Amino acid sequence: MHYNVKVDAFEGPLDLLLHLINKYEVDIYDIPVSQITDQYLTYIHTMQELELDIASEYLVMAATLLAIKSKMLLPQREEELFEEEHDLEDDPREELVQRLVEYRKYKEAADELKKKESSRSLLYTRPPADVTEYSREDSNTSIGDVTLYDMLAAFQKMSRRVKEKKPKRTTIKTEEIPIEGRMNEIKQQLRGGGRKRFTDLFTDHEKGSMIVTFLAILELMKTSELSCEQEGNFGEIMIFESERKAME
Structure with a gap:
């Protein structure tokens, strides 16, 4: 039997990459592409095994990581190595790193706004009411x-x-x-x-x-x-x- 289940908890491929970077405590500006790519593909493979509905953007990111990994494994000629000493902008990871840094910035901002929303929701202008029934709910379901x-x-x-x-x-x-x-x-x-x-x-x-x-x-x-x-x-x-x- 086949069950197609769409999981809303995933916020996108960049969110999964950030999770892996934090989990393995690697420098976001010096990503070990080979390790992160292998772990990313493991998660994708597991989702496919479970027949979860995977958005195409996850597969696009997988292809991007494989392309970067392949480019970094290619042997370089001496003249290319000499040019790299004077120009470091050819790092194939650069565009991905910039996207991750930008995504992390907005994610942290969203978390901060969520905290402010939670704090603001504690302010009431109505008279005190009996909320005992609600305070008991989910007290141990964290x-x-x-x-x-x-x-x-x-x-x-x-x-x-x-x-x-x-x-x-x-x-x-x-x-x-x-x-x-x-x-x-x-x-x-x-x-x-x-x-x-x-x-x-x-x-x-x-x-x-x-x-x-x-x-x-x-x-x-x-x-x-x-x-x-x-x-x-x-x-x-x-x-x-x-x-x-x-x-x-």
């Missing part, structure tokens, strides 16, 4: 710094371990797995305040079943029926029923 990138990385890591454990020869079984049914199974497992590790929800290690489980988790988080949290970078992601859902 997902901290968990992003879709972290979820994809966790899925990559788990898939790699499953592939390494599988025998070289195996029988492929075709089985239709309704995503709605898997969503109900996950909700049942977490009902009543239960908490499970992200990896423990993947009880069936067949590729089709793993993909359906991953998409079911994303859909439940999108509808605020599930929440997650992660203790520190690369830590285990915990999945649990949102408080709002538990109160229903």
Whole structure:
């Protein structure tokens, strides 16, 4: 079965590149193109495996990175090396770096405006009202710094371990797995305040079943029926029923 799911959490290829640069703590003005390109393509490949709807701009950026990587690997003649000593504007990364710097500037400005909006929203001109009912909602549903990138990385890591454990020869079984049914199974497992590790929800290690489980988790988080949290970078992601859902 094929499920086409459009994920709105991605803000574009430049956002993914910034995420990789921050994750691997590299200098934005001296990007190790080979390393970043490999990691970028890994994310794209994972999204394709999950049959997520990938915008064409992601593929265009992948082609751009490969072109830059190829150009930097080409051998240079002596006269070209001599010219580079006097003119450094031929760095094939220059245009991409400028785009990233500009994007980061506007992203930081947007974050600052969002903080100001949040601060301004705390000011009221109406008389005091009873907001006890609302203050209880979502009090324990913060997902901290968990992003879709972290979820994809966790899925990559788990898939790699499953592939390494599988025998070289195996029988492929075709089985239709309704995503709605898997969503109900996950909700049942977490009902009543239960908490499970992200990896423990993947009880069936067949590729089709793993993909359906991953998409079911994303859909439940999108509808605020599930929440997650992660203790520190690369830590285990915990999945649990949102408080709002538990109160229903």
